[in-house]
Amino acid sequence: MLDKHLIRRSSLVVIIALIAAVAFLPASSYAASGTIDVSTSLNVRAEPSNNAVVIGKLQGGQAVEIEEIRHDWGKIDYYGQEGYISMVFVSGVQDSASAAPNVQQTAVQSNAATEGYVQVATSLNVRTAPNMSAAVTESLYNGEAVSIVSIQDNWAQVEHDGNTGYVSMDYITTSENEASYSLSPLKGKTIVIDAGHGGKDSGAIGDYFYEKSAVLSIALKAQEQLENLGANVIMTRDDDAFVALETRAAMSNAAHASMFVSIHLNASSEEYVNGTEVYYYPDGDTSVQLASTVQENLISQLGSVDRGTQAADFSVLRNTQAPAILAEIGYITNSAEAANLLTDSYQQKAATGIVKGLETYYQ
Ligand SMILES: [Zn+2]
Structure with missing residues (x-):
């Protein structure tokens, strides 16, 4: 039999532990979050391929944290094991910076970069600093992939071809599919x-x-x-x-x-x-x-x-x-x-x- 004090004390310990866990949770633990968007269940595979071995399943409606997105495959931690899910069946994808605005600073130190795709009609300028008056170092074309190092105030620090610079998040999507809905005048030509x-x-x-x-x-x-x-x-x-x-x-x-x-x-x-x-x-x-x-x-x-x-x-x-x-x-x-x-x-x-x-x- 438990007495009331003991219950209170253990609840308090749990609460403190949760606060501590939230406070010290590294922002790099995931890059994006989303919801499994299937009516039944979604296969978790050992490799980012439809032919890879199924190591488990996630239920429709379940929230999921994605460590890395690459070519429509999301890398996840499946009970301590590396697993991959098709991003086609994940909805409401948010990157970790916008999902957790209070830990943006921490995300700067994160080395878990999210893949982003340039979505622009002509070309997107990469700048030396996160503002429109900063010098342009290079330009990126529509559909081009970049690694998002961090996001702050709608500016992403990105890595591309070994160079780092800043681009406006207005022109970056984390979905390769979305980027292929190209605004380019060359589409269909x-x-x-x-x-x-x-x-x-x-x-x-x-x-x-x-x-x-x-x-x-x-x-x-x-x-x-x-x-x-x-x-x-x-x-x-x-x-x-x-x-x-x-x-x-x-x-x-x-x-x-x-x-x-x-x-x-x-x-x-x-x-x-x-x-x-x-x-x-x-x-x-x-x-x-x-x-x-x-x-x-x-x-x-x-x-x-x-x-x-x-x-x-x-x-x-x-x-x-x-x-x-x-x-x-x-x-x-x-x-x-x-x-x-x-x-x-x-x-x-x-x-x-x-x-x-x-x-x-x-x-
Ligand atoms: Zn020739």
Whole structure:
């Protein structure tokens, strides 16, 4: 039998313990919270895949804390075991900062970053400080993934490509699905990305690599970015295959493509020559405008020498019904530019320059 004092004392101990637990609960223990939105139960899996082993179930209506969200899979702590649930069946997802506004400061020290996605019509500026007058360090395109380090006063400190900066939370969503409801003018457009050369045709030959390899890497990155924006991308090649010039144009014509973008590297007998230029087929204003918006965006992304746009009678441009351009990203024969062209980050910037150029054209 328990006496009243003992009951009171034990209740008090529980209350103190709860207060202590709440006060000292690290904000990093979860990144987001939500509710299981299924009528029966939702499988918890060992890996973020529908084919992974089911380690347990969560009931519909149950609240859940998500440690990390990646590609529609939420990582959770399932009775001390790492588990994954499909975020498609989780509703009312809130990140930990907005769910628990009093612990935002703590969240700054948290290393449990939430994945966020840029949701913006054109591009989103990353700034050095959390205010609109701070300097812009880079810009992100729609659908691009960032790691949210912390959120305060509607500004997120984000990490992207190893750099940290601040973006307005107005343009960040934590749902990849939502981000794919793109506001991009390229959504639904059919765009041909033509990686120059391939197979037996190596293109220009640099000291360390062939033109055909670097342009394929850039083309694949452009494809990914465009598909993130909801564009329908046709690749004239997506591996080291030889494709005839006539075939490339025919692929574009058969698909009734809206735009054709050929990606190449330049070469010169003079080592010092470097920079970026875009060619267009002189068949009207469309290709000229497209060439200039892509050129401008390539220059702003790459910081390379602006060699301007020029008309050219290239086979792929002449035989393509869609507005067609050919971008010479840089010179494989210039050692500094060639070194840049080999890096993943420079290739990504080239892809971004092309994609933003296409978007700008439609705005
Ligand atoms: Zn070429």
